Amino acid sequence: MQVRGSYRLSQIKTIVNGIIIGVLAGSAVSMFRWSIGHMTNIMQYLYVNSIHHLHFLFMAIVINVIIGLIVGWFLKQQPDIKGSGIPQVEGQLLDEVNYGWWPVLWRKFIGGILAIGSGLYLGREGPSIQLGSTLGQGVAHFTKQVGFDRQVLISSGAAAGLSAAFNAPIASTLFVLEEIYHNFSTNIWIVSLTSAVTSDMVAAYVFGLKPVLYMRSEPLPLKYFIWVIVLGIALGVLGRLYQMVILRMGKWYSHTKIPWYFNGIIPLLLVIPLGAFFPQLLGGGSKIILQLSSANYPTLILCLYFIIRFVFSMISYGSGLPGGIFLPILCLGGLIGAIVGSIAVNLGLMSPFYFSSFIIMGMAGYFAAISKAPFTAILLITEMVGTLSHLLGLAVVSLIAYGVLDMLNGKPVYYSMLQQLLKVQTKMNMGRTAEIMETVYAGSDMDGKKVSQIHWPNRALLTKIQRNGVEIVPAGNTLIRWGDTLFINVSTKNQRQITQQIISLTTET
Known part of the structure; x- marks a missing residue:
């Protein structure tokens, strides 16, 4: 009876996680879809009128150059927001790619709206999948779930993101199983289907129940x-x-x-x-x-x-x-x-x-x-x-x-x-990474310096700072203080050597 009870509790926990991720992903992707649709209409108006009015042409050029510079800045800060995001999600599930969920989430959200909303021939579904997966990663972070449990939440977030993008919960679940995860495990499909259905309900509330590509047709004889x-x-x-x-x-x-x-x-x-x-x-x-x-x-x-x-x-x-x-x-x-x-x-x-x-x-x-x-x-x-x-x-x-x-x-x-x-990550000396945590001691080389002033080891990336229970997303001008806990992604190829270098920077000199 104890085993059966534990199993039931585990299944209930899985379904609850799926509902939470579905609500989060459905809300985020619905806002993503809504913003893209309205921005596309505005940009289309500018483009069409640019034929006859030079000031519309000038405005379109200036706006699109600014968009290119803003999104380019995001890409330079966080290359993992590049493209659709589906290869990055697959890499995460294969333990080949690792990145902080929050830095990717907000940059992908804003960058995707600007790039797709400008009218470029890009789809919303890839970014929606990555947005959902990063929210799943965030839930795993706050609930302290690691290993296989964390991977299940990431994959369920991907299903929820695609479901909200296309209002297709069954296909979204199957996409995660067939294309991304390559696994039909019971735990995976239960939480993925739960999150996909929940996400679809949220999106349907915003956009209605009509299928995204509905058209009248007859079956072919x-x-x-x-x-x-x-x-x-x-x-x-x-x-x-x-x-x-x-x-x-x-x-x-x-x-x-x-x-x-x-x-x-x-x-x-x-x-x-x-x-x-x-x-x-x-x-x-x-x-x-x-x-x-x-x-x-x-x-x-x-x-x-x-x-x-x-x-x-x-x-x-x-x-x-x-x-x-x-x-x-x-x-x-x-x-x-x-x-x-x-x-x-x-x-x-x-x-x-x-x-x-x-x-x-x-x-x-x-x-x-x-x-x-x-x-x-x-x-x-x-x-x-x-x-x-x-x-x-x-x-x-x-x-x-x-x-x-x-x-x-x-x-x-x-x-x-x-x-x-x-291959690109290998050329950039990134490769596979692992996350380490180090505390900054008073009087260390890092204490009182800005992030940009520190000589970080090669193949090390500072992803966040925890200070008095508050998480800070670091930038070049962020000041590091004693007592800070640093979360750093380091290459597994030289993990021990890189970790020792970081320890020497965070401890007393």
Whole structure:
């Protein structure tokens, strides 16, 4: 009976943790979504009017340069807010990446709003996943949970973040299990599902119950499934192209003569003319997806939109600005599906009544191929579109696209990005890290000095200071006093040597 009682208490604790994380992540991501939507509308107004009014053009240039400088400053302070954040979350769960939750949380929140809200072709879902995971990390910190329990809270936060971003709790849970954690442990899925459902309830209260990408459609009859095969092959080939280009963007940006953390100024300036002439293409891509089924775009226009979205998605993400590729991938897949469907309709080989089915299947197949997570793709699109009638088509196109990309030697894109991240950290002498705590003694070398005045050992990073029970996020001008407890991330390669150097700085001379 004691064992059974302990198990029940453990399960109750797990569910309570999931609810807490779900509320926190749902609230933060809902505010994140709301802010991005309103900022995008303002910037679109500036871009469109910049064609006829020079003062609007001047304002757009000044605002976007300021955004580039602010976010660049954030990136220089905390490189782990770069990009979508999903590779960083995977790295945390593999114990390959470690960072303080609060410094990442607020910078990713503000930086993501500024970068995505400017109209760049970036998605909100990647940052939402990292925001949720850092909140899970924060809960683990305050409840003093470590090891596997801490990892479970981080992964559940990731599920909650994605759920609030897309209102898709089931797919969000499966994404964490299939793509991020690669584990179907009972403890993991229970807390992840709990946090995802709770987060979705919070987001639904703010944005309503209507699916994010709801569109009227009819299931495709089996007699048209030859076009599903064509679509799957196209998605697999173009998915491999997407992987090859996006994984090389960092090298291409390295040829610029500006510091890497200010690369974002380039797409922020380029988005102004794009926003002026193609305002419907701004942002992650949800607007253009919802327009595809009713706008009756000619096939050539659809091809033009695909090229623009493909190229500028690469430029936007490759700059390193906080923003994801999740929604942009769905947008590109929807455009590919629309192109194939338009060709079939124009040739008289398919009824236009089923055109929207190809948009829906294109989104699922393209994401399934690029991320190599077909189960997540099928469930995600089902929840986002709000219908179960396309399951057969989604499954077939996802499997074909997955198989084609596998034949072309494609790897899961987030896994490949994580490998790139770890290589960069190795070059920067970061590698794997461990957190140490040291107390500053009166009369030591650190006592009374600013953080910037201290000769810190290589491969050591001060993440926070605890003073009289209050946590301080350090900056260069933060004064260190005796009695302070320092939390420092150090490289595990030379941990003992680095720790000894820090001890010599914090103890009496």
